[in-house]
Amino acid sequence: MTEPLVEIKNLRTHFFTDEGVVKAVEDVSLTIPRGKTLGLVGESGCGKSVTALSIIRLISPPGKIVSGSIAFYDDGRKIELTTLPEAEMRKMRGSRIAMIFQEPMTSLNPVFTVGSQIAEAVRLHHRVSSREAWDRAVEMLHKVRIPDAQRRASEYPHHFSGGMRQRVMIAMALSCNPKLLIADEPSTALDVTIQAQVLDLLRDLQTEFGMSILIITHDLGVIAEMADDVCVMYASKVVEYAPVVELFTNPLHPYTRGLFASRPEPGKPKDQKLRTIPGVVPSPLRFPSGCKFHPRCAYAQERCKKEEPVLRRPNLSQIPPSHVVHCHFAEQIEEQEEAAVKSV
């Protein structure tokens, strides 16, 4: 197996608020392969964004990485990000690890031209003249397919539409050839056609630049289109982790099953209501005991209330070793479901 780009082991990120400790990320381990895309999926507040912000170390107080390790493999060097001094970390940000955010409308500074904002990133990490940095900014705007890039570089963010601003964000993020691009809900705030364009662009740029992408989303459609591997998070934990095709054909965790069942499907009668997962996401201040999903789980048993499961390979012949799940009864549930399908 080739060396991964990022390896996160047992990461815990907690927020020490006045109301108590919010365990936003609990014992999360994942691997971002080189040049590939890892999708992080889950509901709002499940800890996916905090996981991403932990990698780039932009957790604001009272948040803190409590334990665990984040290893970044850069040209054969292993860099431990959790303990890297802030000055060194700053050099990583923008140059090795770049990030784009959900809100393209507010993520650019309104008082600077887009060209200068990109050029600033370039000059920060490379010894180039301001002229060269500006040319690079124009080149990047051209690469993200902004028409008339030369002229538009000297315009302000408010002259751009949401989709165009997200392209500017991508241009800025990629201006220093990062090894990892973290895309936190990059298309959520955009309308559907623009969404597809931005995702296409990201994929094309990945081919061109060869970076890894960590894409965070709650949209399974985005995952299907973008990701190579998928990590499903629920209530600060990884509940299922598998290659994308595997996950879509054999979802094992009751939560993942619920997510798939609640999708609208072409061909289904329109008047049929979508299935939902009963209950709500638990508050991170009052997580349930045992398996955190048990109050909402149709298959929950006594054991689920008491004992927290571990992330493990299920004992099922058709499941490849790369597929892991965080459930005591993954095998039994799979058999039940198989039987139900056969009986129909």
Place this chain on the structure above:
Amino acid sequence: MLQYLVRRMLWGLLTLLLITFVIYGLIRFMPGDPALLKLYQESSDKKITAEQIEQQRKMYGLDQPFYIAYVKWLGDVLTGNLQTSFAYKAPVSSVIGERIGRTLMLTINSLILEYLLAIPLGLYFTARSSRLDERSGSMLLFMLYSLPSFCGALFLQLWFAVYLEWLPLHGMQSDNYEQLSTLGKTWDLFKHALLPVAAFTYGGLAYYSRFLKATMNETVRQDYIRTARAKGIGPLKVLCWHAFRNSLIPLVTQIGLTLPALLSGAIILERIFSWPGIGTLFFQSILERDYPIIMGLVLMFSILTLLGQLLADVLYAFVDPRVSYK
């Protein structure tokens, strides 16, 4: 932009007409007759005939209804003549001109000090947010902000002039001012101005640093600040460039609004420090019912207020690329 400016100027002129007309009316209906006042001051035996009064009133133009007098005043103003002061028997423009520099000496210096100190202080407090030094500093600033300037002025006088005797209590010059060398004169003036400037400054300093900190606290939570940090920019540059540049927008609007305060805010403090400037003149002229002086000052304050607002709007377009006047 030019078209916008012209339109604003025309509206400003209209506003100016309205302000001066209303105030002219108001002061004419104020109790107290300047003619009578003058005659009482001048006659020794306190026996004044109706004829004398009539004559004096005619001289002051008080025999006509106020709107006719206003039109005459306006006509004079348009030809550049602000009329003659009743009390000083000199042209209003020269009476004001003589004192305006003395007031500006206090207010401009204090304005410069306010901004010079408030901006670094506000930035520092933003960077040190909720630490001990910021908490106690903000507390102190809040107390200064709440302390009225006349109170602060009295404390300053009590401490530095009466108790320590380091600085003169009031006035602008020492008695022996004329005998001093140029350097000595400057030093003398400086010593006299120190306390008034301090009294002028502390309130605004507290206000602007608190204002800047509040704006900055809002700005540093914006998404583009996170973007800047994600680019790898250091905390100091994020604060002083990306965040401050945005917080400048509301701050600049404030500058325009302080323009009239440069002259009008001086009334109380100039009285306390017996500073012979515009504030003292305004106070005196109201007591003496010196209508031409009052109108001259009102005209000046009004123009400054309107210009200040215009300046704020122009600066606004200058610092915020999203704003343009078409």
